Amino acid sequence: FTIQLIVNVAKMSLRDAPDVIKAADIELLLVDQASPAGGTIAEYLDIPFVTVCSALMFNREMSVPPFSMSWNYDPSWRGVLRNRVGYELFNIIGESLKKVINYHRKHWNLSTYNNANQYSSQLAQISQQPAEFEFPRKELPSCFHFTGPYHYPNSVSQESIPFPYEKLTGQPLIYASLGTLQNRLLWVFKMMAEACVGLDAQLVITLGWGVNPDYLPDFPGNPIVVGYAPQLELLQKATMTITHAGMNTTLHSLSNGVPMVAIPITNEQPGIAARIAWTGTGEVIPLKKLSVDKLQKAIKLVLTEDSYKKNALRLQEAIKRAGGVSRAADIVEQVVDTGKPVLASTKQ
Incomplete structure (x- = not known):
């Protein structure tokens, strides 16, 4: 059900979003990582985009289990083999989505995608997770940023919500x-x-x-x-x-x-x-x-x-320490100002 929903949203977005974005004169897109068609739309319109991981980060890495699996972190050869099998299953499930996106990429004279990591921005990727709430990573792109969540306990008042x-x-x-x-x-x-x-x-x-x-x-x-x-x-x-x-x-x-x-x-x-x-x-x-x-x-x-x-x-x-919404906004603004990748510091 979930993958079919994502495919249907991708079809609708690829069909309708370019004209809407042009009409609104939008200069940059913030693309949820769960909306993989967004990057293709940005490339077609020749505007920058930043990937936002609102849920658990989807970035694939063989030492880390697929994002929806309950598997424990296991960097041994057995764990890596298990993960590879999981990602192959994901490839099969996601083939219909890749076909939809690549159809439009060919039509728009863009190079086609070979793997799911290509859906994300090469300028900046920001995640609500702090780095400490993620399994050890060795292969993240240099533009990946763990900014932490965009709500802090005292940042939003919910006094208008009745409660006894x-x-x-x-x-x-x-x-x-x-x-x-x-x-x-x-x-x-x-x-x-x-x-x-x-x-x-x-x-x-x-x-x-x-x-x-x-x-x-x-x-x-x-x-x-x-x-x-x-x-x-x-x-x-x-x-x-x-x-x-x-x-x-x-x-x-x-x-x-x-x-x-x-x-x-x-x-x-x-x-x-x-x-x-x-x-x-x-x-x-x-x-x-x-x-x-x-x-x-x-x-x-x-x-x-x-x-x-x-x-x-x-x-x-x-x-x-992660910086939250302020740090995330700074990264987005830097992409707007420079049009270049915003590199993460080695100290996340």
Whole structure:
């Protein structure tokens, strides 16, 4: 489903976007790495583009597993062989996308692509991840920048989002969210509530848009359940996050030094969860293996074992050093000013 959606968006973009961009007199494109047709459009229009990794970075490297895999980092020959097999599978799945893009590249007299890394900009690539939240990399382009997330805990006020702060008890706060795309798994929310029953902690569940808590039966343990929550502000109060390992919630948690229990569901979430485990900032339970007992055990472990909090604080400091949105904006402006690759320093 996901690859077909990307192919359909690519077809639409390649057909319609050039005329729209010309009419708007746009001088530079910021192209999400998950929109691989964007670079071809920029080349056709002869304008620069910068690749933005809003989700987990997609850059392929044989020592690193494909981005959507839950595999651990393993630089041994066995791990590299496993990764090669994974990337070959990705090549097969992505062949229809490559054909669509290369069809237009030939029509526009552009050289065709041979591999997925060519989709990204050679001027600048910026990622919301801090370098410390990525497996060791040896083959990134010199224009790749780990800038860290584009939201800091105090940078955005969400006071306009209603929330019953008066119901907070002062107990350790567990914040639970499955984001906005996989938030219809109500049985997972129920398991979260059951797993927290009897703990000296208060659970806050945010259901996300499209789910009205007024029409749901009460969850066990009387957690605070809301349709939408001021996530950035609640994470400043949280002791732990239960998450689907979406990039935004993961980085928001780490920006506040909050460890996690991750329940990855789809897309790149297994890869993000693998990095949560690798950095020691949380525990991971695959959705297919989820049970109340396993979830409660993981929650208790993250709440009581100091290493998870210490590692989350370590990542918090890394995020602060990465530069965030200011650094990302500086890189984009440098591309505009010079039209040349913006090289990363050796110290990421």
